[in-house]
Amino acid sequence: xxxxxxxxxxxxxxxxxxxxxxxxxxxxxxxxxxxxxxxxxxxxxxxxxxxxxxxxxxxxxxxxxxxxxxxxxxxxxxxxxxxxxxxxxxxxxxxxxxxxxxxxxxxxxxxxxxxxxxxxxxxx
Numbered sequence: 001x002x003x004x005x006x007x008x009x010x011x012x013x014x015x016x017x018x019x020x021x022x023x024x025x026x027x028x029x030x031x032x033x034x035x036x037x038x039x040x041x042x043x044x045x046x047x048x049x050x051x052x053x054x055x056x057x058x059x060x061x062x063x064x065x066x067x068x069x070x071x072x073x074x075x076x077x078x079x080x081x082x083x084x085x086x087x088x089x090x091x092x093x094x095x096x097x098x099x100x101x102x103x104x105x106x107x108x109x110x111x112x113x114x115x116x117x118x119x120x121x122x123x124x
Contacts, residue, residue, distance in 0.1 A: 013082065015089040016075065020101060023092040024073035034058045037074035042081040050084055052103040
C-alpha cells in the first residue's frame with residue numbers, strides 16, 4: 001500500500017502534548033499485538049457539533065497521515081479528521097480522580113466558535 005508522505009511535521013498540523021504522547025505510547029504498548037497506533041477520528045456535525053475521539057488502529061489506510069514520536073507513540077489520522085484538527089491540541093489530563101484525553105482549540109481550522117446560533121432559541 002502506498003502511503004503518501006506528509007511534507008508537514010506534526011507540530012505544523014496539530015500539537016500533541018508530552019503527556020498525551022507518553023500516554024498514547026503506554027496504551028499502544030499495553031494493547032494487543034495487532035494494534036499499530038492510536039487513530040484520531042471526527043464524527044457528527046450539525047447543532048451538536050463535531051465529536052472528536054480516539055481509538056486503537058490495527059491497520060493503516062492508504063489516505064492516513066502518520067505521526068510518530070520519540071517515546072514510541074504512533075498516531076493515524078485520515079484527511080477529514082486532519083482537516084478538522086488542523087491547529088488543534090491533543091492533551092492528556094490526569095488529576096488523580098479522572099484521566100482523559102482533551103481536544104483543545106478544535107474550531108481553529110474551521111473558524112467557528114463551537115456554538116450553533118440557530119439551536120436552543122425560544123420561539124416568539
